[in-house]
Amino acid sequence: MKHNFGAGPCILxxxxxxxxxxxxxxxxxxxxSILEISHRAPEFVAVMDEAISLVKELLNVPEGYSVLFLQGGASLQFAMTAYNLLPEDKKAVFLETGVWAKKAFAEANLIGNAEVIASSKDKNYSYIPKDYTVNADSAYFHCTSNNTIYGTQMHSFPQTPVGKVCDMSSDIFSRVINVADFDLIYAGAQKNIGPAGATVVIVKDEILGKSGRKIPSMLDYQKQIDAVSMYNTPPVFSVYTAMLNLRWLKAKGGVAEIEKENNEKAKALYAEIDRNPLFKGTAAVEDRSKMSVCFVMENPDLEKPFLKFAEEKGCVGIKGHRSVGGFRASLYNALPITSVHALVEAMQEFAEKNV
Amino acid sequence: MKHNFGAGPCILxxxxxxxxxxxxxxxxxxxxSILEISHRAPEFVAVMDEAISLVKELLNVPEGYSVLFLQGGASLQFAMTAYNLLPEDKKAVFLETGVWAKKAFAEANLIGNAEVIASSKDKNYSYIPKDYTVNADSAYFHCTSNNTIYGTQMHSFPQTPVGKVCDMSSDIFSRVINVADFDLIYAGAQKNIGPAGATVVIVKDEILGKSGRKIPSMLDYQKQIDAVSMYNTPPVFSVYTAMLNLRWLKAKGGVAEIEKENNEKAKALYAEIDRNPLFKGTAAVEDRSKMSVCFVMENPDLEKPFLKFAEEKGCVGIKGHRSVGGFRASLYNALPITSVHALVEAMQEFAEKNV
Incomplete structure (x- = not known):
């Protein structure tokens, strides 16, 4: 039995x-095989329709929004959002909370005019900036809801005088959100949605068609909406498996139910990090992520031995990103609480042996 | 037993x-699961490396070319080639042999300056134009090697004073090609490569970095080369299955061997189309595709009954595209010759019953 704490592509x-x-x-x-049927066949059209319907149902997507399954991951969305939403004479503003937020800014800034209005770079992205103002003449405000590498998460979103665009790649479907608070949400599939190779976009229809830019067809949200996510051959297996995974989530009781489980998992692991004298969390307590739990050891020399010990106990994928070091335990929807218990026990056992 | 003649996503x-x-x-x-391991894990890096190596080996890709596995299908390549290869002050020239060639032209023309220098639109794309000149000051010459909807195929490629860019989505790996004749080859995976969701690009390194355009990172061939096709999370399942399929092709003896089989399959089906008085081919004989065999019936009223009859015999996916009508039998690499025999027998039996 392996306990897969990998950051993504991850456990389903x-x-x-x-x-x-x-x-x-x-x-x-x-x-x-699902791999050999036409995407225009009624059987696959039904898969795509159900996948889109499940996104709408599970996130309670209001009228006036469209749901898309695209390709290219969040990284292509960094450019696509700018092409579609950023006019030549306006500026998009960005909250820089980590590597992905920085990349999103850089792509928008390549295509048009963009500005970072607040950053937590001063403390290695270990917190979420809260003190900033979004000008009313901005094109949009962009943020990243969960920062996998640094273990921070936005537990609330600012009121802004312009539309919000949010990269929710690593926490979509993990907690109840109010879609109406956003103009556009995007997420690479490979955390809580399904296999890598698909990207979910939820977009308010009325914001489209206003950037005045020439947009390549594949990057044009409106064309993708008109084609019901089949402007060209979609990534059939990724969409199919995402649909199966969203069915699983619905059967579990939906996002509100999984949020309770996710809260329990995060609570159990942070409790051990705070209790166990060998470990300490890296993120500001109020901004701790419930999906990506980052921690280090008081004595860095013990990190390699603990990694090995945890792996012997079946806990895999907990090595931290090189920019933070230590450990990162991703607690995605499909990770059972028993896996968290196994990691907590490993931390306790290791502490007993290393007092 | 089903005989899957579908145009794609298709039989593997x-x-x-x-x-x-x-x-x-x-x-x-x-x-x-292959779906839950990190794309940075050594196990997946080995998959990507083997997939790239197999493309190089099977197509005998010369030194100085890079092989990429990307996302977005050929339709994203329509834009990507223009971003990377088409400077502001030059013109890309296109051979218009069907719907896909037309779309490739339209995307390039949206981004820069492009021109159709020859077209077979006058006869519903039923032939490959041969009488045209490519100016030496063009940025590049673009063609589509096989036209699935119209059943034509380029059996040779023109000598051009500028580099050739070719969309080989529907016949790559079906026949021996000389990669050195091209500056860039691209292909959506969902025919002879693997499942939908991946796109193979083979590009001559020295042509890159010269368009002078701002290129979004995900659409920048050089950045993808530098990242060994992992600028962001790749479509892991599609790449993995493509690798398995290319292993299968190698074990079969490679492209030269499969080309012999493909020749046999096409020969058998065209022989029946030409022999059987109920049927006729739609493409000019010298340009007939060996991958996409398009045919109609002399009496259109018999087409629906024949479609039903063929399906009863297990032959699925033969309905022609609406712009040509009739039938289209795709004879991709994985389709065994026994499936072609089954279709030929169905045509013969149907003819006996309808004399």
């Missing part, structure tokens, strides 16, 4: 793996 | 489906 429910595996051999008892 | 070898299905449950006996 075992039953989703089983269903997806079966679909590769025999999709819906058609005698054909 | 049964053993590839089996291996891919197994990898979704337990990848390389790691106890983890």
């Amino acid at each position: 429910p075992q039953e989703v793996f089983k269903q997806a595996s079966h679909g590769v051999l025999n999709f819906n008892n058609t005698g054909l | 070898p049964q053993e590839v489906f089996k291996q891919a299905s197994h990898g979704v449950l337990n990848f390389n006996n790691t106890g983890l």
Whole structure:
């Protein structure tokens, strides 16, 4: 039994793996693989429709918003949002909370005019800046809801005089959000949605068609909306498996239910980090992420031995990103609380042996 | 037993489906799914490296070329090629042989200056134009090697005074090509490469860095080369399954061997189309595609009954595209010749019943 704390591509429910595996051999008892049917076939159109409907249902997406399944990950969205939403004569403003926020800014700034209005770079992105003002003549405000590398998360979003664009790649579907608070939300699939290779976008229809830019067709939200995410051949397997995973989430009781579990998981792990004298968290307490728990050891010499010890106990994927060091335990939706208990026990056992 | 003549996403070898299905449950006996391991893990880096190596080996890619696995399909390449290869002060020239060639032109023309120098639109794209001149001051010459909808294929490529860019989405790996004849080749994976969601690019390194355009990072070939196709999270399952499929092709003897089989398959089907008085081919004989065989019936009223009859015989996916009508049988690498025989027999039986 492995406890997969990997940051992504990451754990999905075992039953989703089983269903997806079966679909590769025999999709819906058609005698054909999900990989060999046309994306225009009624069977696949139904998959795409259900995937889109499940996003709408699970996130309670209001009228006037469209849901897309695209390709290219969040990194392509960095450019795509600017092409579609940033006019030549306006400026997009960015909250810089880590590497991904920085990259999103850089791409927008390549295409048009963008500015970082607040950053936590001064303390290695260990907190979420709260003291900043968004000018009313900005094109939009961009933020990253969860910062996997630094273990911070926005537990609330600022009131802004312009529309909010949010990269929710690593915490979408992990907690209840109010979609109406945002003009556009995007997320690479490979955390709580499904396999890498798909990207979910939720966009308020009325904001489109106003950037005045020439937009390549594949990067034009309106064209993708008109084509119901099939402007060209979609990543069929990723969409199919995302649909299976969203079905699993719905059967579990939806986002509100999984949020309770996620709260329990985070609470258990942070409690041990705070209690155990060998460990300490790296993020500001009030901004601690419930998805990406980053911690180090008081004695850095013990980090390698602990990593090995934890792996022997089946806890894999906990090595921290090089820019923070130490450990990062990702607690995505599909990770059972028993895996968190296994890690906590490993921390306790290791502490007993190293007093 | 189904005979899958679908145009794409299309048939792959049964053993590839089996291996891919197994990898979704337990990848390389790691106890983890291919969907839940990090793309930075040595196990996945090895998959990407092998996929790239197999492309190089199977197509005999010369020194000085890079191979990429990207996202977005050929449709994103339509824009990406223009961003990377088309300077402001030059013109890209296009051979218009069908819908995809037309779209490739339109995207390049949106980004810069492009011109169609020859077209077969006058005869519903039923042939490949041969009488045209490429000016030496063009940025590049773009062509589409195989036209799925119209059933034509370029059996040779023109000598041009500028570099050739070719969309080989529907016939790459089906026949021996001389990569050195091209500056850039691209192909959506979902025909002879692997599942939808990946795109292969083969590019001559020395042509890059000269367009003078601002290029979004995800669309910058050089950045993708520098990152070995992992500028961001790649479509792991699509790359993995493509690698399995290319292994299968190598084990079969490679491209030269599969080309012989493909020739046999096309020969058998065209022979029946030409022999059977009920059917006729739609493409000019000298330009007939060996991958996409398009045909209609002399009596259009018999087309629906034949479609039904063929399906009863297990032949699926043969309905022609609406812009040509009739039938289209795609004879991709993984389609066994026995499937072609099944279709030929269905045509013969149907003819006997409808004399």
